[in-house]
Amino acid sequence: MGKKEEVLDLLSDFATAIEAAAIDLKQQISKIVKVAPLTENSFLGLTWEKRKGAKLKEFEFTTKTANNDSDVFNHCFKVLKANQATINNRFHCEGWQYSYWLYVNRPGTIYRQLLKPNA
Numbered sequence: 001m002g003k004k005e006e007v008l009d010l011l012s013d014f015a016t017a018i019e020a021a022a023i024d025l026k027q028q029i030s031k032i033v034k035v036a037p038l039t040e041n042s043f044l045g046l047t048w049e050k051r052k053g054a055k056l057k058e059f060e061f062t063t064k065t066a067n068n069d070s071d072v073f074n075h076c077f078k079v080l081k082a083n084q085a086t087i088n089n090r091f092h093c094e095g096w097q098y099s100y101w102l103y104v105n106r107p108g109t110i111y112r113q114l115l116k117p118n119a
Contacts, residue, residue, distance in 0.1 A: 040096045043076050048112065056113060064108040077102070077110060
C-alpha cells in the first residue's frame with residue numbers, strides 16, 4: 001500500500017471516529033437537557049394510507065407528497081430521523097397510540113403501526 005492510500009485510510013478512520021463521538025455526544029446531551037414532552041398530535045394530523053403486509057399485518061404510511069410537503073410532515077420526519085427510528089427501533093412516547101419508523105431506502109415516507117395494548 002502506498003503512502004497516499006495509508007493517509008486516506010487514516011483520514012477515513014479519523015472521520016469515522018469523529019462521527020461515532022458526535023453521535024455519542026448527542027445522546028449524552030439529550031439525557032442531560034430537559035426537553036418539553038413531545039405529543040403525538042403532529043403525527044396524528046398527517047394524511048395516512050392503510051396497508052396490509054405478510055409480516056407486519058396492518059400498518060399505515062404517509063409521504064411528503066400526500067401532505068403537500070408540509071412543515072408538520074418535515075418536523076415529524078426530522079424527529080424520527082434524529083431518534084434513529086427504524087422498523088427494529090420504532091419511535092413512540094408514553095401514552096401514544098402508534099409507533100413510528102423510517103426506512104433508509106424509502107426517503108420521504110413515514111410508517112406507523114398501532115401499539116399493542118399492555119396486557
